[in-house]
Amino acid sequence: MKNIMITGASAGFGKAIAMKLAKQGVRLILTARSEEKLKKVCKEIEETTTSLVHPLIFDIRDYNACQAAVDSIPNEFKPVDILINNAGLALETLPIQDGNIEDWEQMINTNVKGLLYITKLISPQMVARKEGHIINIGSISSHEVYAGGNVYCATKHAVWALTQGIRMDLLPYDIRVTQISPGAAETEFSIVRFKGDIERAAKVYEGFDPLVAEDVAEMVEFVISRPKHVCINEILVTATAQFGGQINRK
Ligand code: NDP
Numbered sequence: 001m002k003n004i005m006i007t008g009a010s011a012g013f014g015k016a017i018a019m020k021l022a023k024q025g026v027r028l029i030l031t032a033r034s035e036e037k038l039k040k041v042c043k044e045i046e047e048t049t050t051s052l053v054h055p056l057i058f059d060i061r062d063y064n065a066c067q068a069a070v071d072s073i074p075n076e077f078k079p080v081d082i083l084i085n086n087a088g089l090a091l092e093t094l095p096i097q098d099g100n101i102e103d104w105e106q107m108i109n110t111n112v113k114g115l116l117y118i119t120k121l122i123s124p125q126m127v128a129r130k131e132g133h134i135i136n137i138g139s140i141s142s143h144e145v146y147a148g149g150n151v152y153c154a155t156k157h158a159v160w161a162l163t164q165g166i167r168m169d170l171l172p173y174d175i176r177v178t179q180i181s182p183g184a185a186e187t188e189f190s191i192v193r194f195k196g197d198i199e200r201a202a203k204v205y206e207g208f209d210p211l212v213a214e215d216v217a218e219m220v221e222f223v224i225s226r227p228k229h230v231c232i233n234e235i236l237v238t239a240t241a242q243f244g245g246q247i248n249r250k
């Protein structure tokens with residue numbers, strides 16, 4: 001039975017990945033800040049699958065909290081075989097001159113530093129065992145920049161650079177490192193981005209069929225099911241209606 005840790009599993013991709021992998025009978029360590037939402041996901045998994053699940057409630061921006069959470073993982077959920085660095089967010093689409101420092105810090109601290117903190121805490125045991133798989137959730141924004149996407153796109157470009165750097169560093173230890181880079185997907189992402197403005201968020205997905213969280217979960221399922229000698233370096237996946245930053249709306 002594999003031990004799989006997924007950050008940001010209370011909603012969106014993280015939740016869908018957890019639900020999908022739970023069907024295989026695994027041990028899941030799921031993390032998020034929202035206790036109520038995460039425990040609901042855990043309950044659903046426990047009630048509908050044979051998988052075991054351990055929730056960790058903490059803010060990934062806080063290194064001490066990350067360390068305490070990782071230290072508290074029960075022995076039966078260790079060692080982590082697969083780490084899925086998914087927690088992340090975008091805030092606003094403001095031009096750079098109007099940007100909000102707190103928003104920038106939250107995106108950088110979550111999307112870049114949070115990913116680094118968890119990778120730093122989990123990778124040493126993978127190195128020691130010469131085994132493991134790290135999957136980073138990047139974005140089309142790891143490759144493209146759009147108006148008002150400035151800092152969010154910079155964080156996802158950083159995730160791409162880190163995926164490459166981590167893969168190079170861990171190459172001698174047979175550790176697989178993969179980035180999954182989705183285009184626009186309808187999750188809570190835009191509601192978070194527009195700070196609860198549901199109507200504005202809905203407009204992002206008007207006039208085309210966006211990706212859904214299940215699509216990304218299927219990519220993860222595929223990537224981890226490859227034989228050990230196969231490392232999918234990156235999957236860049238968009239809605240059929242999206243090419244780069246361009247969306248063909250009807
Ligand atoms: P959601 O908003 O639906 O989910 C985001 C998850 O991240 C939640 O579980 C949230 O949990 C968690 N999270 C956010 N901030 C923190 C924090 N400080 N500490 C711990 N957990 C945190 O968004 P998505 O599922 O769409 O996004 C998941 C990832 O996919 C992100 O990295 C995003 O950038 C990326 N992405 C999204 C795309 C999209 O169009 N939706 C496309 C490409 C990439 P909680 O709030 O409970 O802490």
Ligand code: 8X3
Pocket residue numbers: 090138139140141182183184185
């Ligand atoms: C999230 C999707 O369209 O903002 O990474 O790049 S998008």
